[in-house]
Amino acid sequence: MASPLKITVSQEQGQVPVTVFHLVGDIDNSSYEELQAQAKSAYQAGSHYLLLDLTKVKYMSSAGLRALHNIFDLLNAGASEETQKKMKRGILDGSYKSPYLKLLNPSRDVKRTLSTSGFDMFLEIHTNAKAAVNSFN
Amino acid sequence: MSDAKPGCVLIVDDHKTNRMKMAFGIKNLGHTVEMAENGRQALEILRAQAIDLVLLDIVMPEMDGFQVLETMKRDKVLRNIPVIVISAETEMEQVVKGIELGAEDYLPKSFDPVLFKARVEACLEKKRLRDNEQLYLRGLERELQIGQRIQRSFLPDSLPQPPGWEIAAHFQAAKEVAGDFYDAFWLSRQEKIGVVLGDVCGKGVGAALFMTLFRSLIRAVANLDDFIHTDLSAAAANNLEPEAVVVEKAVTLTNNYICHNHQQANMFSTLFFGLLDPMTGRMVYTNAGQEPPLILSSKGDIHRLDITNPVIGIIPGIKFNIREIWLHPGDTLLAYTDGITEAFNPEGQMFSEHRLEALLNKPIASAAALLELIAASVDTYMGSSNQSDDITMIAVRRLTDCN
Numbered sequence: 001m002a003s004p005l006k007i008t009v010s011q012e013q014g015q016v017p018v019t020v021f022h023l024v025g026d027i028d029n030s031s032y033e034e035l036q037a038q039a040k041s042a043y044q045a046g047s048h049y050l051l052l053d054l055t056k057v058k059y060m061s062s063a064g065l066r067a068l069h070n071i072f073d074l075l076n077a078g079a080s081e082e083t084q085k086k087m088k089r090g091i092l093d094g095s096y097k098s099p100y101l102k103l104l105n106p107s108r109d110v111k112r113t114l115s116t117s118g119f120d121m122f123l124e125i126h127t128n129a130k131a132a133v134n135s136f137n
Numbered sequence: 138m139s140d141a142k143p144g145c146v147l148i149v150d151d152h153k154t155n156r157m158k159m160a161f162g163i164k165n166l167g168h169t170v171e172m173a174e175n176g177r178q179a180l181e182i183l184r185a186q187a188i189d190l191v192l193l194d195i196v197m198p199e200m201d202g203f204q205v206l207e208t209m210k211r212d213k214v215l216r217n218i219p220v221i222v223i224s225a226e227t228e229m230e231q232v233v234k235g236i237e238l239g240a241e242d243y244l245p246k247s248f249d250p251v252l253f254k255a256r257v258e259a260c261l262e263k264k265r266l267r268d269n270e271q272l273y274l275r276g277l278e279r280e281l282q283i284g285q286r287i288q289r290s291f292l293p294d295s296l297p298q299p300p301g302w303e304i305a306a307h308f309q310a311a312k313e314v315a316g317d318f319y320d321a322f323w324l325s326r327q328e329k330i331g332v333v334l335g336d337v338c339g340k341g342v343g344a345a346l347f348m349t350l351f352r353s354l355i356r357a358v359a360n361l362d363d364f365i366h367t368d369l370s371a372a373a374a375n376n377l378e379p380e381a382v383v384v385e386k387a388v389t390l391t392n393n394y395i396c397h398n399h400q401q402a403n404m405f406s407t408l409f410f411g412l413l414d415p416m417t418g419r420m421v422y423t424n425a426g427q428e429p430p431l432i433l434s435s436k437g438d439i440h441r442l443d444i445t446n447p448v449i450g451i452i453p454g455i456k457f458n459i460r461e462i463w464l465h466p467g468d469t470l471l472a473y474t475d476g477i478t479e480a481f482n483p484e485g486q487m488f489s490e491h492r493l494e495a496l497l498n499k500p501i502a503s504a505a506a507l508l509e510l511i512a513a514s515v516d517t518y519m520g521s522s523n524q525s526d527d528i529t530m531i532a533v534r535r536l537t538d539c540n
């Protein structure tokens with residue numbers, strides 16, 4: 001029995017302006033497109049740094065991972081070919097985490113999904129909201 | 138007359154004059170007419186031929202208009218035919234009851250030509266739209282069934298059963314088509330068995346299309362030495378272990394192929410791929426983002442394999458790590474997708490690992506029996522809630538001497 005996803009958006013100022021999505025509910029097959037769509041609107045409206053607050057997300061399915069990957073690609077779209085190449089090399093040697101998309105407070109289950117799939121290789125996971133916002137630069 | 142195809146209208150009235158008046162109006166609009174004097178006759182005609190609209194009088198001998206309406210609305214086919222109730226201007230109560238019973242509209246017995254045309258044509262148009270919708274839905278259903286049949290053909294018809302071993306699988310899609318896949322196949326030139334389990338992200342048609350791609354790539358690339366007639370013993374000559382080369386090559390090429398050719402589609406898959414030597418019980422494997430498979434020993438111990446890599450299809454050029462395990466007599470390898478552990482009960486709780494592991498501390502009769510036990514337990518746990526994800530398992534069991 002899935003609980004529908006609610007997304008509220010706030011703007012925070014760290015070293016750079018950061019858009020925070022506060023997510024409540026499950027990120028699954030019925031909600032991942034909504035998350036992608038909202039991220040796309042935010043990006044088109046000028047947001048380049050996105051923090052997903054997962055504190056109130058109990059469950060994330062593989063469709064949720066798909067949304068994360070989609071947003072990861074979206075925020076990297078503006079990068080030059082050289083930067084993209086560096087990024088790929090960085091992911092391979094473990095030195096790259098996305099400077100644009102970060103995650104806050106995933107539950108134990110969601111964290112497990114992130115580590116099983118290997119998404120924690122390129123997405124930073126934070127536990128403190130303020131530190132997370134300030135980590136964008 | 139409108140440009141649309143003429144309809145066939147059934148006029149039901151016990152007064153001949155009324156029938157004639159309405160028939161005249163209908164024919165003038167370019168449609169064909171059938172007539173009935175009472176409700177019983179009307180139902181006979183409705184069941185015998187295709188009618189697009191019924192003009193229905195209420196007060197009639199034998200069977201009145203309300204009874205006709207009630208019978209029509211109970212019938213799966215007849216309920217889709219629109220009905221216009223015919224009534225005297227003074228009998229508004231009857232009209233209301235007719236509408237409550239499912240009539241689309243009503244017409245006064247004065248049969249004003251403008252009103253008559255407007256209501257008849259509106260109802261026929263609605264019927265045409267409804268028919269088209271039904272046709273479209275049936276077409277979609279048919280396409281989906283074809284898709285389902287073709288997709289099933291990407292799963293093996295039968296699984297290899299080498300002497301001293303038992304291999305079984307269970308597959309239960311959440312929708313008509315699935316994103317999960319499993320496979321077990323002989324690598325003929327090496328006398329090894331490839332064991333595969335994967336879960337493409339998401340569900341439905343998109344995941345199903347990619348499932349066929351991932352599954353085919355792994356099987357084809359694993360057998361590449363057969364296709365191109367080279368011998369992997371060359372690998373051994375270079376101090377490379379042939380089994381590890383096969384596994385690494387299969388997942389690396391599949392991963393790079395998806396990353397380079399389908400990056401825009403944003404689809405990836407978990408993948409467990411093991412290569413079993415049935416002579417020795419040694420399995421070389423890689424496990425890309427897949428729930429770690431379990432090894433159940435004959436003594437009841439449970440051991441989990443490693444996750445060696447992230448899911449395939451997102452990071453090009455990644456190096457896949459290869460591990461090995463030994464399956465001893467009495468050991469069973471169980472690989473499963475998250476449709477098992479993430480099955481929800483009606484209260485919204487997940488089946489999770491601990492319920493799965495609790496099922497595994499009893500002796501196992503056979504690999505197939507183990508999968509049946511797990512599937513039945515998950516089914517009972519889900520109860521009235523819908524299956525939200527594909528459920529797939531594959532079990533490889535090494536028999537003990539006394540088996």
